[in-house]
Amino acid sequence: MKTIIKAPPRRNPQDAEATTNxxxxxxxxxxxxxxxxxxxxxxxxxxxxxxxxCATGRPGA
Structure with a gap:
């Protein structure tokens, strides 16, 4: 069975600026x-x- 290597997700440069600020x-x-x-x-x-x-409960229960 072949191993599938997935590339890391590409990030938008604008999103990178938003996460750092x-x-x-x-x-x-x-x-x-x-x-x-x-x-x-x-x-x-x-x-x-x-x-x-509590008021309607059975005493001793």
Missing amino acids: RPENAATGKRLPYGLLDCAIFLAFSTSLIFAM
């Missing part, structure tokens, strides 16, 4: 995915759900 700070341009109101709504629903699951 990185910001100095890694956090530049990043923002939080959720706002404060979203976090508050999640906490309210999750705590009430956990409380309901």
Whole structure:
């Protein structure tokens, strides 16, 4: 069985420039995915759900 040797992928010179020009700070341009109101709504629903699951659970289980 013959071995097929594949050539490495050709890279566009413009893409090479784009990958080398990185910001100095890694956090530049990043923002939080959720706002404060979203976090508050999640906490309210999750705590009430956990409380309901614990309140309706079988004791000693």
